[in-house]
Amino acid sequence: MQIADVQDIIDHEMLSHDEIVNRIHEVAKQIDKDYAGKTPIVICVLKGAVATYYELTQAMTIPMKMDFMSLSSYGSGFESTGKITVRQDLSYDVAGEDVLIVEDIVDSGNTLHWLVGELNRRGAKSVEIFSLLEKPARHTAKVELKYKGFVIPDEFVLGFGLDYDEEYRNLDSIAVIKPEVYKGANS
Ligand code: IMP
Numbered sequence: 462m463q464i465a466d467v468q469d470i471i472d473h474e475m476l477s478h479d480e481i482v483n484r485i486h487e488v489a490k491q492i493d494k495d496y497a498g499k500t501p502i503v504i505c506v507l508k509g510a511v512a513t514y515y516e517l518t519q520a521m522t523i524p525m526k527m528d529f530m531s532l533s534s535y536g537s538g539f540e541s542t543g544k545i546t547v548r549q550d551l552s553y554d555v556a557g558e559d560v561l562i563v564e565d566i567v568d569s570g571n572t573l574h575w576l577v578g579e580l581n582r583r584g585a586k587s588v589e590i591f592s593l594l595e596k597p598a599r600h601t602a603k604v605e606l607k608y609k610g611f612v613i614p615d616e617f618v619l620g621f622g623l624d625y626d627e628e629y630r631n632l633d634s635i636a637v638i639k640p641e642v643y644k645g646a647n648s
């Protein structure tokens with residue numbers, strides 16, 4: 462799905478497909494260097510991180526293992542509730558392993574704050590994060606992002622894995638939704 466397919470609900474495109482993919486490939490090069498000689502478990506936080514995860518792992522040249530975890534903090538609205546539930550857990554035991562989390566966006570930071578704590582409780586040797594997007598204006602929980610794609614303003618975005626009410630994850634770029642679309646949904 463491309464931007465032309467969703468003109469009616471989009472205010473403007475924020476990041477083009479090429480900008481996003483080029484940035485992810487730069488991050489992959491850095492990760493290759495930082496993890497040289499190691500075999501990290503790279504965790505995809507479902508569902509939002511799928512597009513980023515695919516581009517990142519294809520571009521990586523070092524050995525790695527894939528794992529997936531589904532967490533929920535949002536429901537289908539706009540505000541993070543702060544309470545995290547595990548919908549689908551990892552298949553690997555991360556004790557003694559180098560773990561790299563791949564996320565779509567850090568908003569309040571609640572999800573990643575909880576996940577980093579949980580992986581440390583399970584005995585991971587190291588835990589680092591790559592988040593494609595960061596909205597610093599909205600952080601309430603402290604998270605350290607070793608790798609990030611783009612810092613963005615406090616606007617609701619969709620595409621490249623990010624959803625609005627579970628749709629538009631398959632848009633191949635990142636766009637800002639028209640305010641009247643979500644204002645209409647909230648009232
Ligand atoms: P946090 O726990 O508040 O940091 O929220 C993280 C999750 O909220 C992300 O993984 C997304 O699924 C969702 N989220 C936060 N901001 C946006 C947005 O602008 N568009 C779509 N989803 C978002």
Ligand code: MG
Nearest residue numbers: 509535623624
């Ligand atoms: Mg989401």
